[in-house]
Amino acid sequence: MIPAAFAYERPKSLDEALGLISQDGAATKVLAGGQSILPLLKLRLASVDRLVDIGRIEELRGVRQAADGSFAIGAATTYSELIDSPVTALACMADALPTIGDVQVRNRGTIGGAIAHADPASDLPAVLLALDAAVIARSKRGERTIPITSFFIGPFESALETDEIITEIRLMAPSDDYGSAYVSIEQQASGYAIAGVAAVLGHSGEVMGSTLIEDIRVGVTGVGDRAYRASAVEAALRGTDCSHDRIARAARQATEGVQVNSDIHADREYRTAMAEVLVRRAIEAARARSA
Ligand SMILES: Cc1cc2nc3c(=O)[nH]c(=O)nc-3n(C[C@H](O)[C@H](O)[C@H](O)COP(=O)(O)OP(=O)(O)OC[C@H]3O[C@@H](n4cnc5c(N)ncnc54)[C@H](O)[C@@H]3O)c2cc1C
Secondary structure, three states, X not given: OOOOOOEEEOOOOHXXXXXXXXXXXXXXXXXXXXXXXXXXXXXXXXXXXXXXXXXXXXXXXXEEEOOOOOEEEXXXXXXXXXXXXXXXXXXXHHHHHHHOXXXXXXXXXXXXXXXXXXOOOOOHHHHHHHOOOEEEEEEOOEEEEEEHHHOEEEOOEEOOOOOOEEEEEEEOOOOOOEEEEEEEEEOOOOOOEEEEEEEEEEEEEEEOOEEEEEEEEEEEEOOOOOOEEOHHHHHHXXXXXXXXXXXXXXXOOOOOXXXXXXXXXXXXXXXXXXXXXXXXXXXXXXXHHOO
């Protein structure tokens, strides 16, 4: 289908883009990889007066690694560029990235677009929640850091203001004390998650002969109206040895406090059951990698 007419701008710098996006509220939108917004415009499920294409702004692209090993990822970095970058040292990123869409989607789709779109079935939100990412957003008014735990506020709704552009996503450094994993059940046609779970586990060595998990973060996507942290599961396992039995018991709380989705791809009962299974599998896999 053909979208309704809109103006197209291709700024050369972030400053220029911020100037354009600050002008007329929601009628102007950012275009990054176009893998979500262009289908919406073509199907006339959304309309804009103007698109501001940030896909070629160099300062928004690429992965930088700081001296402490932590990552700063430019918002317009594509999935394919991430697959070829050092962020795959974080095992949950390495697990998730190749499962997203197909080669075309991965060559065009960006990490900034993936989270700004806030699709409740996207893969990366679960991974970024488990990694406790920080989202850097800029507007003409200044820059702010949004913790990923406050970023997703509803289906296709994020904490971003209409004049803000995500510039960077910051991630923890890979560490031998940490293990992580992402597992999902995908829609066959698109690859979107029917249910997807990322787990990150950190220990601080052996205490009286057993390794205790001090830090545990579990991100879930595809299940609720937004990606979320499975806090009850985390609380049940934090400070324990994360034995198989404990993990299995904790995983039963995978959807605690969540209104579970039901749609043509999977009903509520199936998603609830799969959330439990995937939470168990992701934690087991992360545990094995944190040895
Ligand atoms: C066939 C197909 C299969 C797919 N399969 C999967 C899948 O398996 N898993 C999955 O997770 N996703 C999947 N996707 C979605 C894909 O990951 C999209 O690329 C992603 O959701 C959006 O990234 P984008 O760069 O293309 O954003 P765009 O489409 O350009 O933009 C999406 C939204 O984000 C806003 N935006 C973009 N960048 C910024 C920024 N830096 N700051 C502020 N706002 C911004 C735009 O204004 C727009 O509202 C699929 C898409 C298609 C078409």
